Amino acid sequence: MRQHLSKRTVLSLAVAAMACGGAAHAQQGDPLYRYQWHLMNYGQSVLGDTKPAVGIDLGIDDLHDYNIRGRNVVVGVVDEGMQIAHPDLAANVVPDGSRNFNTGGPIHDPSPTQAGEGHGTAVGGIIGAVGWNGIGVRGVAPAARLKGFNFLSPRAGGSQADNIVYSWWDGAEAKDVAVSNNSWGAAPLLPPAFSENEVGAFEKPMAATRGGLGAIYVKAAGNHYNQHPVFFGLINACTAETRAANVGCTQAGFDPRNNLFNVMTIAAVNAAGVRSNYSSPGSALWVAGLGGEYGHQKPYSTQTNPLNFDPAIVTTDVSGCVNGYNSDAAAARLNALDSSQSTIDNTCNYTGRMNGTSAATPTVAGVSALVLQANPKLGYRDVRYILAATARQIDPAQPVVKHANGTVIAPGWTANAAGHRFSNWYGYGLVDATAAVERAMAFKPLPALLDSGWTRATVAAPVAIGGAGAPAKLQIRIDRAIAKVEGVQLGLETTYPITAGFLSTAPSPLLVTLTSPSGTKSYVVPAMTGVGATSAFTIPFIASNAFLDEKGEGTWTVEVADVPLAADAASKGNLTGFKIRVLGH
Structure with a gap:
């Protein structure tokens, strides 16, 4: 939201000096x-x-007017397909810069060709729809350069894993991508195997992109709070x-790629300024973007859930009235923008029903592009730090969740020892574009990365998992002199069995x-x-991002408690292993 001077200082002179006729340009409109x-x-x-x-927005304020629009920043849309000829995207699409993984199609055209494939086009519009061109919508970074990678297309050839690698760093078209948007993910029933070697096989080449500065990888947390x-x-x-x-219903960190140090995992906030009902929680979150709810309107929609009628995100859709969401x-008509009968816009080129962490993630990708325009010399660690340090704490009344026996099982906002507030619903909070750009302009790059490497606990004997008052504990001392933590990864093994039905979970x-x-x-x-x-609950790989700027050197303690277990009841399993890796400077 554009703030009044009494609420926020105007952009610094350094930022304002970057204006190149932007304020005059802004007089032209985007109707939606x-x-x-x-x-x-x-x-x-x-x-x-x-x-x-009021005020629940990305904090773009006057950035666009002062020509901070993501200019010259290349953003990769790694998705199911983006319509590169869309009239509100085409001018920002890098010619021959995209990659089509579909067998037999034009190699540089990842445009969707079948009904139900509007996702990537909607994502691309949130990031970089052309601004001030007299049609449609505007992107968060309306001058960013877009590339599409349709690895999620149901007709994509090759392995999905190989296509991710191609889209993230290895492919020719990916070499100049500065921000990689990934509005997709997995929701396994159990945390899957993901070895230390696999972690390194991703993180090292990811860090080497952008000439060693590292691309900015943003990824959706998932939409599994209420369903799996x-x-x-x-x-x-x-x-x-x-x-x-x-x-x-599951945790964002159960998708192993959400735990990579190079990745910012993004939660979703709705127009009321609280967690979108679907947004997956977890310690692996970094920050939140805006995803909204469902965008229905009466009398078009006959749904009964009130959430259906809360605003979603308005963005581009596959053009024409045959494919896409609109x-x-x-x-198919669920609000006043839908269908060729719309009196708002009858082209069907736009949708008002985009949502999910799939929508929240590109809002953060767009803000990242604005930050990189303001300071192209920032590394990926700098950008993730800036976004966390300038994020807004929203929903301060987020409830503490307790078990029936009174044990806290999920906190609300908590302050770490360095003074940063963290939430398993929002990470460090809702991104603030203007605060981030202002911080970026004068930001001193972080010192060289220090990595403790993976360290395993010495376990002389299995440790019984007791109730909330007698949890199993294992400790590891990190001797590396890490003064300020940037990220923590861990894993653990137990012998604790979980019984659940076929194609089901259990609490x-x-x-x-x-x-x-x-x-x-x-x-x-x-x-x-x-x-x-x-038969034995195990977490091979998960992240906790709650410790930003704390000291990493010292003793780290993992605890596992069987919360409902009575104090005098026999343990049902043991904690048998714990490993940790601390990264920082």
Whole structure:
């Protein structure tokens, strides 16, 4: 939202000096901009039957007017396909810069060709729809250069894993990508195997991109707070008990790529300034973007859930009224923008119903592009630090979640020993574009990265997992002189069995926490989280980002508690292993 001077100081002279006729340019309009509450929110009426809460936006303020628009920053849209000829994207698309993985198609055209494939085009518009061209919408970074990589296309050839590597760093078209947007992810029933060698095989080449500065990788946390779809989305594996516990059906860190040090994992916030109902929680989160809810309006929609009528994100859609989210298909009209009957825009080239962490992630990618335009010399560690340090704490009343026996199983906002506030719903908070750009302009690059390497606990004998008052504990001392933590990764092994039905999860009784040398406790896996059946619950690889700027040197403690277990009851399993890796400077 564009703030008044009494609420925020105007851009520094250094930023204002970058203006190149931008303010005059801004007089031209984008007709649907008024509905893009994520860009500027003064409580206006938008697509949805509720109005957004004033000020819940990306904090772009006057950046666009002063020509901070992501100019010359290349953003890769790694998705199912982006329509590169879309009239509101084409001018920002790098010619012959995209990659089509579909067998037999034009190699540099990843445009979707079938119905139901509007996702990548919507993502691309959130990041970099052309501004001030008299049509449609505006991107967060409306002068960024876009490339599409359609590795998620159902017709893509080759292995999906190889196509991710190609899109992230190895492909010719990926070599100049500065920001990589990844609005996709996995939601396994159990944390999957992901070895230390696999971690290195990703992180090292990712850090080497941009001539050693490292590209900015942003990735969706997932949409699994209230559901855990399996079997082609036909079955919800999440139990009513887990949903009632209010800890999320799964954790963002169960997708191993969300835990990579180079990746910022993004939560979603709605127009009321609280967690979007679907946004996956977890200690692996970094910051939050804006994802909204569903954008329905009466009388077009006959849904009964009030969340359906809260605003979603307005962005580009596959052009025409046949494919994409906005079409003339029967029963497809759910708000005033939908279909060729719309009196707002009858082209069907735009949608007002984009949502999910898939929508929140490109809002952060766009802000990252603005930051890199302001200071192209920043490394990936600098950008992730700036976004965390300048993020806004929203929803200060986020509730503490307790088990029926009174044990805290998921905290609200907590302050770490360095004074940074962290939430398993929002990471360090909602990104603030203007604050981040101002910080970037004068930012001194972080010192060289220090990496403790993987260190394993010495376990003389298995440690019984007791109840909340008697958790199993293992400790590791990190001797590397890391003065300020930037990230922590860990893994653990137990012999604790989990019983769950086929294609279902069970509410796990295990609470996993990690405590830093300074005493900050991170809730890595809350009790009651849904997990699949296993004879021995194991977490091969997960991240906790709650310790920013704390000291890394010292003793780190992992605890595993069987929260419902009575004090006099026999243990059902042991903690048998713990490893940790601390990164910082």
